[in-house]
Amino acid sequence: MMCQLCGKRPANVCINIDINGNKSQRFICDKCADERKIKENPSGAAILALVNDIRAANLSRQQSESDKNEQAERICKSCGMTYKEFAKTFMLGCEDCYESFEDMIKPLVESITKPSAVSAQSEKPQNDAVPDRNQILKLKLLLKQCVEREDYENAAKFRDKIAELEAGKHEAKNDG
Amino acid sequence: MMDKKDERMFVFKTSVRFFRNVKDVPFVSRFSPDDAEDINRNVKSVCDGEWGEDKYDTLNINKAEKCDILYWCDENCCNVRTGGTEYERMAFTNSAKGTSIVTNESEHILVQSIKDGCDIDSAYKNACETMNALSRRIPFAASEKYGFLTAVPFCAGTAMKAGALVHLPALAMTNGLGKLTERLAGEGANLKPFFGERDVSFGAFYQITNIFTLGITEDETVNYIKTAVDMAIEAEDECRSELVSTKEREIYNIVWRSLGVLAVARRLDLKEFMTHVSNIRMGAELGIIDIDADFADELFLYGQNGYVDRYSVRFSLENEIADDVRARIMRENVAPVLRKMI
Ligand SMILES: [Zn+2]
């Protein structure tokens, strides 16, 4: 098995993850383990960072394999920015880049969107709707954490609960 | 509920930042030096009108000495590139208001307001005043779908980052940060080391910032950060009480030792310095040593690379290595204080 983090060297260190009692494991190479100082008594933050970074590494490896060719060719007609350059610097070239690279920045945009967002500009938050939205936000983050640690059983529970709450909210809106 | 003075023991600074780009002008990686100059001219005239011509300082980041730029960064808790660019980059700073405008960094315009301690409402109010003045004169890039458009797509939407710089030495000592990080994520806030690398902090200073900029209003963002800061303060406060009641001797020893090192050391690298200044700040906060948090915060600024470099230039110490100069500055400031205490 290769290191789940760098994907370059064989994995020979097993890191035990325990997030709120949910246990799982990650396998990384010596060098990565040394760099992050997580061989002995790692801090909670170090563990969390590791879990997140492995997920990000997976995502970018998957992407780089499947759509590499199509993406590399993409170019913004307004400013000449290429996807290659964007992937290197994470800086867009102009306003139109948001449309030119829309499908590629989608995961980024999702990561900064408050879950269960009600369009902030067009709708004034209603007082009795607020607890609902906060609850959904919390559930979504819990769901995300479950998926991260591959706890699909609990993830399913949260997913159903979110669907339930969101359905309830829509009904309420239609009624009003 | 804690009063403002108590919060000051945990919260070093609070800040609100807005990122904006000028409509129909390519972003920084694609615009021309002329575009950059236009932006600077427009921002300057807003500063003149809003603040008054002699009420603010101008720093030409592109031409200034590296140590002056670093010092500006330390004072303003902000990072800018120190190398020269083909286009002009400026910082307009109104120290009285704690507000500054930086142009042509990663975005055309960054407006930032900083307050000492825990005062996010004032930081937000001041940043908004300046934002409003700018938006009356400069049209900003925005779309219906993504809100305000930023070159770095991680903050499109409100293009607002609210944050607090918090001091969490007790949690850091007891491995309590992982749990707090998770709880803050549930409130839409990020916790990361402010000085240092990856998750390893120099001196237990951490930055709390909002994760979300889309699907959220500015007011909500401020409230999220308030909740997150309260959570961090509560967790750290609890942890400190626990430490003092169970490890009183150890904590006293750590604090006094650090004071001693700063008073006599001949060489201090940034990491070691940060650890000691953090310890004595904690000692001041816990009432173990009789100095106030402001003194600790001054020391903190004096030990940063920018101040050390500037000091070397001013007193012609360029042939001494920076770590020796840092130790010299600390001796000058800390030794007299320590002498009075022992
Ligand atoms: Zn590796």
Ligand SMILES: [Zn+2]
């Ligand atoms: Zn473009």
